[in-house]
Amino acid sequence: MKFEHLIEVNDPMNPLIEPLSHEQLWRGLVLRAESPMLFVPHLDECLIGARDEGGFGRRLRYGELVIEDRVVLHPLRQVRYEVAAQGDISASSLVMTIESPNPESLWVRFEYDDGHDAATDAANAMYDDFRRSAYQESDIDTIRILRELAEQGRLDGLLN
DSSP states (O other), X not given: OEEEEEEEEEOTTOTTSOOOOHHHHHHHHHHHHHOGGGTOTTOOEEEEXXXXXXXXXXXXXXXXXXXXXXXXXXXXXXXXXXXXXXXXBOOEXXXXXXXXXXXXXXXXXXXXXXXXXXXXXXXXXXHHHHHHHHHHHHHHHHHHHHHHHHHTTTTOSSOO
């Protein structure tokens, strides 16, 4: 299943929404990668592994399920999560890209790829509809949480 959608972060036509800066949005997306328990309710543990100039590895535990992934950072532009095939889990990815079509507006494009081929996607079509909906709700929650963190001043400071 390949799935993507956009979430508007700053809407210049809506004065009721406090805009985030590009830097605050970036810090928030990095925070989601470094401290996912703030964003993912059923995550029991996240251990950050070795860091290098391009990102870092993580070990995520959901009860008995353990997933290892790699976070690739393209500063101020994109956070990419890469899950290698492991056990019953196929290779997959999630890419969050900051888009700014004009100086007043900010969007995040979320792109999911579960690594399955077209035949598997066809067989899983009903389940994939539920997954798309769950991904979209999770991404809306991510932006909501980023807004709350920004209001608290937790996204201000040095760039990551």
